[in-house]
Amino acid sequence: MMIRRLFQRMCNAATAVTLAVLVCGAVLTLAIGAAALLGYPPLRVAVLWLHGAAGSWYALSSSCADACPLLLTGLAAGVAFRAGVLNIGAQGQFLMGALVAVALSTRMMICHQPVLVIPLALIGGALAGGMWGLIAQYLERYRSVPVVLSTILLNFVALYLAEAALQGPLQAVGTAAAQSPEIAGKYWLPLFVAYTDFHIGIILALVLAVLLWVLQERTVFGFESQVVGLNPGTAKAMRMPVTWRQFQIMFISGGCAGLGGAIQVLGQVHFMTAHMGNYGYAGIAVALLGRLNPLGIIFSAGFFGFLDTGAFRVEESSLALPHDMANVIKAVVILVMLVLAGISLRRSRRVGNPGSSAPTETPSA
Amino acid sequence: MATPPLALKLTGIRKIFNGIAALDNVSLDVAAGSVHGILGENGAGKTTLMNIIAGLIRPDSGSMEVMGTSLPAGGVRASRARGIGMVHQHFKLVDNQSVLDNIVLAVSKSLWSRRPQTVLRDIEHWCHELKWTVDLQTPVGELGVGQQQRVEIIKALCGGGRILILDEPTAALTPAEVDELALAVAGLAKAGMTVLFISHKLHEVTQMCQVISILRRGKLVYSGGVADLSVEQIAEKMVGAKVDVPRLVQAQGNTKSHALLELESVDYRISKRTPLILKQIHLRVHPGEILGIAGVDGNGQSELAAVISGAVIATAGRIMRSGAANADAPAGSAYIPEDRHKEALVLALPIVANLLLRKYRQRPFVRWGFCRFGQWRGHATNLVRKYDIRCRDVDDAVGTLSGGNQQKVVLARELSDLPELILAVNPTRGLDVGATAFVLRQLLDARTRGAGVLLIHGDLDELLSVSDRVAVMSGGKLLETPWPHSTPEQIGRMMLGGA
Numbered sequence: 001m002m003i004r005r006l007f008q009r010m011c012n013a014a015t016a017v018t019l020a021v022l023v024c025g026a027v028l029t030l031a032i033g034a035a036a037l038l039g040y041p042p043l044r045v046a047v048l049w050l051h052g053a054a055g056s057w058y059a060l061s062s063s064c065a066d067a068c069p070l071l072l073t074g075l076a077a078g079v080a081f082r083a084g085v086l087n088i089g090a091q092g093q094f095l096m097g098a099l100v101a102v103a104l105s106t107r108m109m110i111c112h113q114p115v116l117v118i119p120l121a122l123i124g125g126a127l128a129g130g131m132w133g134l135i136a137q138y139l140e141r142y143r144s145v146p147v148v149l150s151t152i153l154l155n156f157v158a159l160y161l162a163e164a165a166l167q168g169p170l171q172a173v174g175t176a177a178a179q180s181p182e183i184a185g186k187y188w189l190p191l192f193v194a195y196t197d198f199h200i201g202i203i204l205a206l207v208l209a210v211l212l213w214v215l216q217e218r219t220v221f222g223f224e225s226q227v228v229g230l231n232p233g234t235a236k237a238m239r240m241p242v243t244w245r246q247f248q249i250m251f252i253s254g255g256c257a258g259l260g261g262a263i264q265v266l267g268q269v270h271f272m273t274a275h276m277g278n279y280g281y282a283g284i285a286v287a288l289l290g291r292l293n294p295l296g297i298i299f300s301a302g303f304f305g306f307l308d309t310g311a312f313r314v315e316e317s318s319l320a321l322p323h324d325m326a327n328v329i330k331a332v333v334i335l336v337m338l339v340l341a342g343i344s345l346r347r348s349r350r351v352g353n354p355g356s357s358a359p360t361e362t363p364s365a
Numbered sequence: 366m367a368t369p370p371l372a373l374k375l376t377g378i379r380k381i382f383n384g385i386a387a388l389d390n391v392s393l394d395v396a397a398g399s400v401h402g403i404l405g406e407n408g409a410g411k412t413t414l415m416n417i418i419a420g421l422i423r424p425d426s427g428s429m430e431v432m433g434t435s436l437p438a439g440g441v442r443a444s445r446a447r448g449i450g451m452v453h454q455h456f457k458l459v460d461n462q463s464v465l466d467n468i469v470l471a472v473s474k475s476l477w478s479r480r481p482q483t484v485l486r487d488i489e490h491w492c493h494e495l496k497w498t499v500d501l502q503t504p505v506g507e508l509g510v511g512q513q514q515r516v517e518i519i520k521a522l523c524g525g526g527r528i529l530i531l532d533e534p535t536a537a538l539t540p541a542e543v544d545e546l547a548l549a550v551a552g553l554a555k556a557g558m559t560v561l562f563i564s565h566k567l568h569e570v571t572q573m574c575q576v577i578s579i580l581r582r583g584k585l586v587y588s589g590g591v592a593d594l595s596v597e598q599i600a601e602k603m604v605g606a607k608v609d610v611p612r613l614v615q616a617q618g619n620t621k622s623h624a625l626l627e628l629e630s631v632d633y634r635i636s637k638r639t640p641l642i643l644k645q646i647h648l649r650v651h652p653g654e655i656l657g658i659a660g661v662d663g664n665g666q667s668e669l670a671a672v673i674s675g676a677v678i679a680t681a682g683r684i685m686r687s688g689a690a691n692a693d694a695p696a697g698s699a700y701i702p703e704d705r706h707k708e709a710l711v712l713a714l715p716i717v718a719n720l721l722l723r724k725y726r727q728r729p730f731v732r733w734g735f736c737r738f739g740q741w742r743g744h745a746t747n748l749v750r751k752y753d754i755r756c757r758d759v760d761d762a763v764g765t766l767s768g769g770n771q772q773k774v775v776l777a778r779e780l781s782d783l784p785e786l787i788l789a790v791n792p793t794r795g796l797d798v799g800a801t802a803f804v805l806r807q808l809l810d811a812r813t814r815g816a817g818v819l820l821i822h823g824d825l826d827e828l829l830s831v832s833d834r835v836a837v838m839s840g841g842k843l844l845e846t847p848w849p850h851s852t853p854e855q856i857g858r859m860m861l862g863g864a
Contacts, residue, residue: 219734220726227722230714233707237676237700238722 040321045314052313053306059313061196065268067305069094071205072260073283074290074297075212076129080253082216082292084229085246089136089151090257091280092158096132097125097258098265099162099170102180102272105187105265107170114186121187122204122262129258130251132158137250141243147250155280162274172271180272189267201263206298208256213294225249257283285334307333370433372397372528372559373418378427380413387413388424389583395528395561395576397432400554402574402591403563404603406769406797409580411563412454415530418561419451420444431528450526452517454533460506464516467505471520487523494556495549509663511542518549528559535569536794539661539823540857547573565603565797567596579603600798623687624649625786625817626673631682633668642668644841646682650786650817655808657832658821658843661860665841666821667703670790673819674700676708686786699779703790709775712764716756717745719763720778752777753803769800776807787811787818793827805831825860829853 053063073090080087104110104121111117136154139145166178173181189199216222225245228235235242257280264279265272286304290297311326373395380388388410395401405411416422418429423439430436431447458467469484485501492499497515505513514534521529531550535543550560550573564570570577571591578588579602587594587602594602626649633643643665650656660666671677673684686698702708710719721741724730729740745759754773756766763774772792780787789808793801808818809831821838822828829835835848837859846856 218736220731220736221734223718223725223736227711227714227718231707231711234709234711234722237674237702237708 040319040325044319045321048314048317048319049310052317053310057193058196059309061193061198063305063309064202064302065197065199065305066308067301068202068205068267069260069264069277069279070282070286070304071209071298071301072256072263073279074286074301075205075209075283075294076253076255076257076260076280077284077287078290078292078294078297079212079216079256080249081287082229083225083245083249084232085137085249085253086146086148087133087136087151087250087253088148088284089133089154089158089254089280090260090283091278092151092155093129093132093254093257094261094264094280095155095158095162095274095276097129097261098272098276099165099261100128100258101125101262102183102265103165103170105183106181117187118189118266121266122259125262126255126259129261130253130255132258133250133254134247137247141246159274162272166272166274170272178274182271183266187266188270189263197268199263199267201267204263205260208259209294209298212252212256216294221245221248289334304334370397371395371430372399372432373561374430374433375414375418376428376430378414378417378424378429380410380417380422380424382413386583388417391427391580391583391585393578393585393588395559397559398554398557399576400550400560400562400574402570402577403561403580404565404567404570404577404599405580406565406603406799409603409797410583411580412532414580415451415532415561415563418444419449419530421451445524445526448525448527449530450521450524450528451530452514452521452532452534454536456513456517458505458513458516461504463502463504464499464508465501467516468520468523472523484523488519491519491522495552497549511538511545514538514546515549522558527557528561529553530561530563532563533565534562535564535566539663540825541661543569567599567798571596571599603798622651622653624651624685625687626650626819627683627685628673629683629685631672631684632680633665633672633677634680641680642841643672643679646843648819648836648843650819652785652817653812653815654833655812655818655820655831657828657835657848658819658838659825659828659835659856659860660823660838664838664860666790666823666838669838669843670703670788670821673788674702698786698788699782699784701775701779701787701789701792703794705771705775710763710771713762715760716749716754716763716766716774717741717759719774720745720748720759723778723782748777748781751781769796769803772796772800772804776804780807780811783814783816784811785816787816788821789818790821791823792820793822793824801827825853825857829856 052059054060073094076090076093077087101121101124104124105117109117110120132154133151136145136147136150139150140147163178166180170180172179189201191197191199192203216226224235224240225248227238228240228242228245232242260279260283261276264276269276282304286300287297289300289303307330311330314321315323315326371394373393375391375393378388378391378393379386391410391414393414403411403414413422417424417438420439420441420443427438428435429438431449436447437443459470462470465481465485465488468488469481472484472487473480488499488501491497495518497519499512499515499519505516508516518529518531534546538546547569550562553560562570562574574591576589577591577594577599579586579599581603587599628646628648631643631646632641634641646669648656658666658669668677672679700709706712711722717738718725718741721730721744724744725736725741730737730744742759748754749756749759752773754766754777755770763771766774776792787808792804792808796804805827808820812818812833820828820832829848832848835846835856837844837846837856839860844859846859848856
């Protein structure tokens with residue numbers, strides 16, 4: 001019986017994904033149509049876009065590598081929102097993770113065996129992100145500062161902390177810029193397909209997503225954190241350890257984001273600046289598009305990565321689509337996707353609830 | 366005699382939810398200037414019908430007329446412009462804003478036309494008309510329920526409401542406040558308003574309304590003068606079969622045996638600077654008895670329940686369970702809280718999950734930290750059958766159920782394990798006759814098998830009909846009454862602070 005229900009659930013997820021993919025295609029065409037209005041040949045933009053994002057093994061690998069940090073920050077937001085912990089601080093946690101990972105693989109090396117350095121850097125990054133998140137949770141619990149507020153503020157603290165470190169102890173030799181030395185090649189995350197961007201961080205992130213899905217949907221811990229998120233009053237009356245669960249969830253959430261930062265520096269960019277992209281903020285959109293479901297987030301992160309990489313290739317191509325234009329198209333696509341997701345969500349809710357007091361306890365950012 | 370003009374005329378209203386007809390071909394005439402009672406069980410369609418009139422829900426078919434001209438369906442603004450004002454059962458007020466701001470917010474037509482002065486004049490006019498005093502500067506959250514309701518009514522009137530819909534207005538009121546509301550409703554009718562009064566408390570409806578309409582399972586089964594039917598006939602039409610309100614056969618205080626729950630000199634205050642809310646509470650609950658605690662709302666009952674359930678910590682005194690000091694409720698005790706939406710249910714989760722909220726950590730519902738959903742469903746399906754919870758599927762969200770069925774979910778979860786001690790706070794609030802009887806019968810059954818029940822209840826009639834002993838909360842103090850050797854009137858006087 002349980003297997004059948006599991007299967008049903010997977011089917012539901014699958015149809016949702018198919019639908020999403022279909023819609024993506026339609027929407028991409030639409031957005032590129034908009035490009036046409038501005039004087040760019042739409043068909044060529046579309047072809048270049050698709051080709052740049054998925055036209056070759058290499059293109060596919062760079063889409064995936066770009067999706068990888070988004071997947072992790074998306075998981076960070078998704079796990080937290082589902083438990084009612086409004087962690088908007090994935091950006092800061094991501095930076096802290098990256099900072100610690102860079103430190104552990106360049107200036108603060110304990111040993112020189114890659115087998116030890118890489119895991120240490122990854123774990124260190126995850127721990128740093130988790131701890132950074134716990135600060136916010138501590139402030140909410142014991143100093144009545146809402147998590148939404150403190151996580152946003154801590155993003156800036158993390159940003160300037162990273163800049164200070166990158167201009168101080170972690171600065172590369174022979175430069176005035178705030179950037180770290182390059183990580184030695186032997187400490188890079190190994191590739192599982194040579195001459196591409198397929199590094200094992202991607203596999204790690206996917207495994208983590210599946211594990212989180214199991215944790216959320218199948219375990220007592222996941223059930224409790226969901227109840228805590230939907231109705232803290234009932235959770236308390238049922239003697240659930242509300243505060244403890246919130247701290248745990250925040251640690252897991254921050255840990256995901258921190259791991260994302262660590263994987264990004266070790267697997268993709270191999271050195272660090274304080275401006276490594278807005279993966280943390282984009283993660284919130286990724287999580288919402290994935291309906292806070294870790295498996296859904298895999299696909300929404302992949303979609304974002306695909307868009308990003310494709311846009312980059314169109315910019316680089318002979319067409320020389322301006323960077324801003326590519327960003328506009330990306331933004332339109334994401335906006336339309338979110339609206340569509342919102343409509344389908346509303347429809348499913350309307351079917352579910354005849355009463356006037358329909359529960360609208362979906363956490364939102 | 367000329368027939369009075371119709372304020373509201375509904376024809377053939379039909380609404381389907383999930384394939385079930387919530388309203389089936391309902392036609393209703395409401396005379397202008399009348400107080401019209403709408404009666405029905407939970408889930409009979411009363412609120413749905415009112416929401417349709419107020420424009421919150423669009424009916425699948427049917428037409429509406431206000432004062433002889435047709436009213437387009439599904440538009441809140443249209444309904445409001447035609448003078449329909451709704452006072453919802455769960456108030457739609459902004460707690461941290463003042464009374465005046467709340468009313469101005471509701472009345473303003475747009476962001477740019479906020480006119481506190483004109484609104485103020487309206488408010489004063491209506492307060493005068495209804496002989497109410499309302500402090501306009503107090504934040505709404507600091508007002509009692511009765512006062513908040515007045516704010517809602519004034520809000521509807523200032524918004525141009527000429528046909529007022531009061532959805533379960535008495536559910537949260539004390540007896541004295543109900544009487545005041547009755548006066549106000551009569552005053553409104555005299556001032557030319559039409560009032561639609563929704564309730565399932567029969568005596569209130571018979572007292573306040575001239576005309577009643579009765580809904581049963583989405584169908585209109587009666588519409589006519591209230592005097593033409595006896596109370597029993599009305600109840601029968603609502604439920605469809607004769608109901609017997611459960612009643613204790615013989616009261617028997619079992620004070621000799623050991624106490625399941627004992628409070629010794631319990632004090633409670635929110636902080637050092639606030640006055641005591643509970644003063645020197647002593648009470649004992651023994652096996653096989655129902656100890657009823659009566660009182661006018663706001664005399665410390667909620668706090669007493671919170672202290673006993675462990676939601677807050679007593680400032681002084683001792684709470685003992687089965688003789689052992691223990692702040693936490695042990696496994697053998699059940700809690701039916703006052704507000705099931707806040708403390709007992711998770712509306713967005715399925716019935717299964719809600720039924721398992723106490724036991725999900727126990728075998729066989731968990732293995733190695735993993736939930737065994739197969740076992741959950743089996744358990745839930747049993748409970749749904751045993752407690753007659755009406756639902757399509759155990760995977761439906763609890764929020765889709767009617768109030769009575771939601772309460773059955775709580776009861777099924779809390780009582781199915783045969784707890785020794787039951788703490789129930791207003792367990793029948795907002796429930797219809799059938800569901801009320803069901804809840805009270807469950808409590809009586811628990812008592813018969815030897816459980817101790819502490820029943821804190823605002824409805825004195827129900828409380829007296831099932832309690833072995835009765836105590837009264839008044840001003841934070843708990844006074845034992847000689848019940849059953851006293852009259853309800855004497856207890857009523859004690860509730861108001863007299864001896």
